[in-house]
Amino acid sequence: PAPPTPVPAVSIIIPVYKVERYLDTCVQSVLDQTFQDIEVLLVDDGSPDRCPEMCDAWAKSDRRVRVIHRKNGGLSAARNTGIETARGRYIVFVDSDDFLEPDTIRRAVAEQERTGAELVIFNLVYANDRGERWPTPDFTIFQDEILDEDGVWARYFALENQKIYYTVAWNKLYTAKLFADGLRFPEGKRYEDQFMLPHILHRCQNIACLGYQGYRYVQRADSIMAQGPASHYLDRPEYLLEWCGYFTEKGDYLRAEGLLNDAIKNLAEKDGFDLTTAQQRTRYRQACHDCSTAYGNLSRRTGRESMLLRAGLLRLGLPLYRIFLKHKT
Structure with missing residues (x-):
């Protein structure tokens, strides 16, 4: 050569x-x-x-x-x-x-x-x-x-x-x-x-x-x-939340909310995650908290009070939020 x-x-x-x-x-x-x-x-x-x-x-x-x-x-x-x-x-x-x-x-x-x-x-x-x-x-x-x-x-x-x-x-x-x-x-x-x-x-x-x-x-x-489906790893909702923040900053609120809902849906499948260690449980709780924060941020950006309601419910926990979604449907 x-x-x-x-x-x-x-x-x-x-x-x-x-x-x-x-x-x-x-x-x-x-x-x-x-x-x-x-x-x-x-x-x-x-x-x-x-x-x-x-x-x-x-x-x-x-x-x-x-x-x-x-x-x-x-x-x-x-x-x-x-x-x-x-x-x-x-x-x-x-x-x-x-x-x-x-x-x-x-x-x-x-x-x-x-x-x-x-x-x-x-x-x-x-x-x-x-x-x-x-x-x-x-x-x-x-x-x-x-x-x-x-x-x-x-x-x-x-x-x-x-x-x-x-x-x-x-x-x-x-x-x-x-x-x-x-x-x-x-x-x-x-x-x-x-x-x-x-x-x-x-x-x-x-x-x-x-x-x-x-x-x-x-x-x-x-x-x-x-090594297993993507939905079984907390990295997936974590990157979806990062993408949500990215599109929120770009002003693409519709896409940001869609990604946020994908992350929430993934986190709701709690039995799929390995939460046997304290570190993993902490990561899971943090991701759930970040979903609430993301909805609050979207609410401030868009002025939509319904998003603020979702943020509050998410802060109380995913089970309550899922009951809300089921009732809403």
Whole structure:
């Protein structure tokens, strides 16, 4: 490969944890990119298998590869370590059990340079653990276009099974300046991409969207996101509440209330959560309290007294609030 420039154009961050079956395929797909001005940051998140040695072997075989060994802290912590180490003008995240098509980075960089977009989204396809494409969900619906922050949200809320195109961290080329003010993934959270999305979009004047399916998203039974339904984790109502606050600040009160009601509905399914620890019970109570606060905030913004009533009932508890809703219906 051609020698890299002292400061690479693109830093590709790959968090690594218990993926020895997939790691070589992933790294090879990155190094085989038609765009060669890259650095590859393998962030070994304290992996207990052969991954640390595999990472070191890659660094010895290709000067573009750097390895960071760190204590296990989870996916967000590993990504954040990569952000703090990256030198490139652009940042791309790749999950270590997935892989890129050969022309993905070249197309994304070319689109950024053509449009000046702060964020470039490239398309994806689902695949099995042998890398074979799945026909569904159908991501061929996405075409090349330039959107602003509000345009992305309009597209997102109009979708059903393809929302992942906009939400995930790994099918995107970010200008490094998006992270320059200390923006980082929330550590210790599931659905960290959803927590991050509003903050990323709010920093963008233009988002370039590509129809090119450059990312192969491998579905495996033991992945983090395969471990139970989303509604069983408090992270989901927590990010919905953050989104509610975000849309409230934007003045989109209808969408904010819809997200708030989704969070309340999720929290009402109390038996689905693991509340066996004091910490989890405290989180649950805080989320319920935050629903009341959010309705109070919406009431002040809109002048609707019915929202203030809902806030008061929520403060008294979800069971009473559900009785109110049943009676109202």
